[in-house]
Amino acid sequence: MKVALVTGSSRGIGAATAKMLAKAGYKVAVNYKSNDAAAEDVVKCIIGFGGEAKSFRADISSPEEVGQMFADIANAFGEVDVLVNNAGISHIGLLQDMSDEEILSLTQVNLLGAIYCSKEAIKPMIAKKEGVIINISSMWGEVGASCEVVYSACKAGLIGFTKALAKEVGPSGIRVNCVSPGVINTDMNRELNDEAIDALCQETPLLRIGTPEDVARTVAFLASDEADFVTGQIFSVNGGII
Ligand code: NAP
Numbered sequence: 001m002k003v004a005l006v007t008g009s010s011r012g013i014g015a016a017t018a019k020m021l022a023k024a025g026y027k028v029a030v031n032y033k034s035n036d037a038a039a040e041d042v043v044k045c046i047i048g049f050g051g052e053a054k055s056f057r058a059d060i061s062s063p064e065e066v067g068q069m070f071a072d073i074a075n076a077f078g079e080v081d082v083l084v085n086n087a088g089i090s091h092i093g094l095l096q097d098m099s100d101e102e103i104l105s106l107t108q109v110n111l112l113g114a115i116y117c118s119k120e121a122i123k124p125m126i127a128k129k130e131g132v133i134i135n136i137s138s139m140w141g142e143v144g145a146s147c148e149v150v151y152s153a154c155k156a157g158l159i160g161f162t163k164a165l166a167k168e169v170g171p172s173g174i175r176v177n178c179v180s181p182g183v184i185n186t187d188m189n190r191e192l193n194d195e196a197i198d199a200l201c202q203e204t205p206l207l208r209i210g211t212p213e214d215v216a217r218t219v220a221f222l223a224s225d226e227a228d229f230v231t232g233q234i235f236s237v238n239g240g241i242i
Pocket of ligand 1: 007008009010011012013014031032033034035036038058059060061086087088089109136137138139180181182183184185186187188189
């Protein structure tokens with residue numbers, strides 16, 4: 001049974017992805033930072049439908065905690081075969097109003113976290129000559145968002161990271177791809193009121209915002225052997241909004 005690690009899978013897109021990969025037959029490591037109860041709910045749900053899962057608390061912005069998490073997963077489940085770099089945080093506000101700490105923490109979680117996790121994941125993948133990494137970027141990484149400048153820069157960075165790492169580890173049999181969601185109905189957008197959601201739906205050719213499952217299905221495809229010849233690519237899941 002292959003092992004999948006989904007960072008930030010206690011809620012939202014990560015939780016839907018963890019459940020979908022478990023249904024596809026992976027043992028799933030559910031990573032989270034602070035919400036123990038939400039992570040346990042995801043694990044219980046997976047075990048409830050006959051899947052295998054365990055929660056692993058680690059702050060992905062800390063290389064030490066990331067290293068410990070990979071060691072713990074290897075002990076519990078075996079080495080990670082599929083890494084989904086999903087954990088992320090948003091910050092809305094003008095760049096000029098952001099503190100240095102806010103800029104650093106946003107970058108550490110949204111960009112460096114994926115890099116730290118990928119660095120740990122590829123060591124055994126290179127030895128096995130097999131593995132899959134999927135980075136969750138954002139449409140703002142493709143087109144840029146005012147008032148989300150650092151977030152956009154990190155998400156654009158993930159796109160560059162995907163393309164470069166795919167070239168570096170492709171000869172070792174590792175595929176690296178990126179999914180770039182549009183507006184998805186999760187806690188990250190909870191401050192949007194009904195009026196703002198309606199306006200976004202009207203702007204979207206498919207006339208709705210996305211669900212976590214919309215994104216999870218694309219991740220599950222990229223993780224699977226169906227995507228055997230796909231690497232270094234960016235898949236936009238956004239209803240056509242950009
Ligand atoms: P969400 O509902 O806010 O969930 C975020 C998840 O990340 C939670 O599981 C959270 O854990 C975890 N997390 C946050 N910081 C972490 C850290 N330092 N270490 C480990 N885990 C951490 O987010 P979402 O909307 O599902 O977004 C998932 C990904 O999709 C993010 O990368 C986001 O940027 C991207 N995205 C989202 C949208 C959207 O519209 N929602 C659009 C484009 C891209 P806790 O529960 O413990 O806090």
